[in-house]
Amino acid sequence: MSTTTSSRQARCSLRSHRSWSTYSCRSSSSPALRSARPRVSATAHIFYGGDYNPEQWPEEVWPEDVRLMREAGVNLVSVGIFSWSRLEPAEGNFEFGWLDRVLDLLHKGGVDADLATATASPPPWLSHRHPEMLPVLADGVTLWPGSRQHYCPSSPVYRSAAARLVEALATHYADHPSLKMWHVGNEYGCHVPACWCDVSAQGFRAWLLHRYGSIDGLNEAWGTDFWSQRYSSWEEILPPRRTPTWPNPSQQLDFMRFSSDALLECYEVERGVLKRVTPEVPITTNFMGFFKPLDYWKWAAREDVVSHDSYPDPADERSGMRAAMAGDLMRSLGQGRPWILMEQTTHRVNWRDVNVAKAPGQMRLWSFQAVARGADGVMFFQWRQARAGAEKHHSAMVPHGPVETSPTWSDVVTLGRELARLEAVAGSRSTAEVAVLFDWESWWALELPSKPSNRVRMMEQVEAYYAALFEANVLVDFAHPGDDLSGYRLLLMPNLYLVGDDAAAAVRRAVESGATLLMSFFSGIVDPAEHIRLGGYPQPFRALLGLDVVDFHPLSAGEDVALQFADGAQGRGEIWSEDIRLNGAEVLATFSGSHLDGRPAITRHRAGNGT
Template sequence: MFYGGDYNPEQWPEEIWPEDVRLMQEAGVNLVSVGIFSWSRLEPTEGNFAFDWLDRVLDLLHRGGIDADLATATASPPPWLSHRHPEVLPVLADGVKLWPGSRQHYCPSSPVYRSAAGRLVEALSTHYANHPALKMWHIGNEYGCHVPACWCDVSAEAFRGWLRDRYSSIDGLNEAWGTDFWSQRYSSWEEILPPRRTPTWPNPSQQLDFMRFSSDALLECYEVEREVLKRATPEVPVTTNFMGFFKPLDYWKWAAREDVVSHDSYPDPADERSGMRAAMAGDLMRSLGRGRPWILMEQTTNRVNWRDVNVAKAPGQMRLWSFQAVARGADGVMFFQWRQARAGAEKHHSAMLPHGPVEMSPTWKEAVTLGRELAGLETVCGSRSTAEVAVLFDWESWWALELPSKPSNRVRQMDQVEAHYRALFEANVLVDFAHPGDDLSGYRLLLVPNLYLVGDEAAAAVVRAVESGATLVISFFSGIVDPAEHVRLGGYPQPFRSLLGLDVVDFHPLSDGEDVALQFADGAKGRGEIWSEDIHLSGAEVLATFSGSHLDGRPAVTRHRAGDGTAIYLATQPDPKTMARLLEMACASASIQASADAPDGVEAVRRTGGGKSFLFLLNHREAAVDVPISTAGVNLVDGSSVHPGLVHLGSRGVAVIREGW
């Protein structure tokens, strides 16, 4: 089990380094990310490398039994690069240039930046290929966090090249972009620009392609470095840290190019939804890695520095969320950062080692305790969490959905995902995320919170899964456009009409603050928000109708048998209680069971592997709670024996039960 954090020794006098290693040993640290923002130290002037200080750092770490996740240091170019080559600086859609003085100040398409980054990585990988401390390569850092796209002339030329590869001909592009609308038809590639600031809405197909291109451009930066590293050290795994549901980058594409998926998690302690959101991000990371264990690369021990109010984590919350990551598939727990910075923009961001004396710091004591507890989970490493439920999630559909000029701009991808996920999280039903075009045959229940854009193959995969026996719950405004962002003609939702046994005659979005009553056949009532629709049935049965609005008596929730499976359609966003009821019904239809029968506020997740089963119990409540279990075992957190009956969890307490003697 990896345990550690970002280590930035270049920010501190060398005489402090031995103390760092001694305290790392005390805390149980066995892996640190080194050199993430050290380019200006490693290459103080163009082409002149200074690795002597890093040699001493890595030697010291190795002698202390600590491995290095060695960074390529390319996330923040040194001042000399933009001074000598100002053309590397990124430009916004309105023409504003972003200057040095923070980080990520580079155009992703800049050949100058890519060449300089490749040269540095070549030198680093050659120099450290055989260093015994090298455990993993850390490429870049949080790609796209501050500059997810660039609209400069260099990017414009790269965008045109990307479009030539995609469409081959200018006629093909004109067709895909629907350029006869508003007289936008192009006669040559040179006329095409990125979607810069325009008098009103830019062409939506152009915007969508620019989002694809921008994600690909940053991935190309990553690939430049990855290829260098794989030539020099083919056996050393590579990673770059993801940021959960980060909209600008299509992580399905990115994860396929990583050996290990890693994640930066910064839930807000002041938000009661944070535990659910952190779990959801963990499920995404496990899914991006196709079930492989992942690493929680960054989190804070206590506070961040970048919110308007940076609320501290409650006692036990850091430990709770760390174990939550392990429960959902992580084989490593790390922090930003090891030693709290004295200077710079993140000096008020908490760290494992605080500004003050460690003996006075509750944060330090928690970090030491966590390191000791995680060391007892070695037998968990390599095991996996297996889900029979999948939420279909596609970045391209997300991008297209939230482009302007829709029936309602209140339909937001992540709001829809959370509305579906939360009910299953609270019911302790484990969820994977899957791309719509994946092989879905391993899932009994499929959830589609929104799939506004869908290709023919992906639509067919959904239909095939249902007809083969899966239960589907799909929500409104799905299957509306194709990958070119053209409306699918023939009735909404065109690719799923037969599957659902209905036609959507028209959309009736709800205004801000408006909701609509729902009436179920068994007399139950609920409320719908955001959206409503006029539905014509063609085989589906009605589970609930709209009540009291101009759609009074019209279908709101339907069910339709398709082949060996069942498709449930939601024509509105049900209130949380109603959503939970509907998903409970869907789980019953698909024979889905919870990981454990646990009280409200207790998260239960199971990992299995090597003939062993590990039940994680996580109490998100401030009050202590007793959790019923049916299988004896050992609590790996404290080594105690556990017998059938009740397991006691204190406030934000955790247990990891290796089931069976």
């Protein structure tokens, strides 16, 4: 049920530039490189490389790095992701000379730069001078420097300092011939997806005022007459900090929306500077697959090219499937455009309890799987394995030992040669006829506390649906339920607990126009305010399904329920059961041997031209 087209697409806004202007700030750039910049070749290719951190190494190592890059077929490296303290060792004092020399070497070696804005880890001087920018947890604990991402997303101090650095970088390197794209931040929200400090509280109130317009509108949306929570002024509202028992679920859901938007605003601050100074240079920031805290549908709309960090666990036999699923998500976030596998490991990571190494050939297998899923770039963290710091045991393209005897290096070189032969694949697109309906806001709402069962987990259901299609070699898209779904023959709805009116209407239109919808339990239950949709479960889809769910009967851990199919086949279910009353639907299977004995378990119903 999938087709592939080989029509070429413009990759990452391949571009030409004005002549390269003389540097501002401190520069040691070669005069020869200030000549007119050649146009970038319009020939598409697969990007290959890794996260390059030359500031961690003596300068005499850099030429050897470039020599090895050429040997491996590297054509793109991410540069400077964690170099803020080197680029700006004191406030307003920019030292770009070392980075000038790095980029000059890369350009001479035929390697382009995915140049980072370096804002992922603020320098010590900034947090020392402004401790109010540090993030605070829900219980009031402050997260201190000494790691990375130690900033409150709502902090005006952090945003202003980041914008100042990005302005200087963009102005300085706007016309450098090695500049291929901008890499904004790094893995936003990976360690600090939200902050509960007083600065965040102010930001949350402003966000709520913009969303609801009045305190009465907020009280209605949050259902504050429950438990005497009604607010009389905006100043009374706080982030959902530690409470005696369950906090207001509507408040929690809005705080998750706000937190995703607050980090997106950090990205937008930097993106705005870059688009003003270097409007032709494409911009990305690296996503992390099915990362719960950030609504990547919103984020992807603000990227020129989607990029992704993939770290499947070699010890888990389902990791290959999960990596493919994340790749399909990245392709879908980019509306079918090619994406970049920005990070993976060559051998093993350093942050699991036991860091199992990839089996021989597994690194190449998962790299090609990414290409098959639409990636036009295969990259690694990192280029040269670190000798110090928290990630020194994380494998890299260049290992600690001699490359001549390294199986990892041999695989790196082999993969580079193989990818270089895939020019015909670059820029091509794939068309899927099956889509999983996926919405971050529904995921957030589903897994808030005080539900009928805390055993219902969104990703478990998504994986179960996806795995069956993966094993059958069926290409799958992910689609926001409110999007135009008319191009899909089969729609899968795993636990879409929260559904807005527009999304419900889009699903109904698709089915009535001929699509088949496979809907799981506990879908269509609440609206975007996390209020129950009254009138019977699942209210937006009762007519579409030809049934009513009278009530839920969740199953305990270790409990299951028998299913009896009309053709004599049998099955078993776990996690959930429910009491269904038919209103036109056909029964495909019934519950057997429980208090729901003989009641419908699986049904089918024709609706318009679909099912």
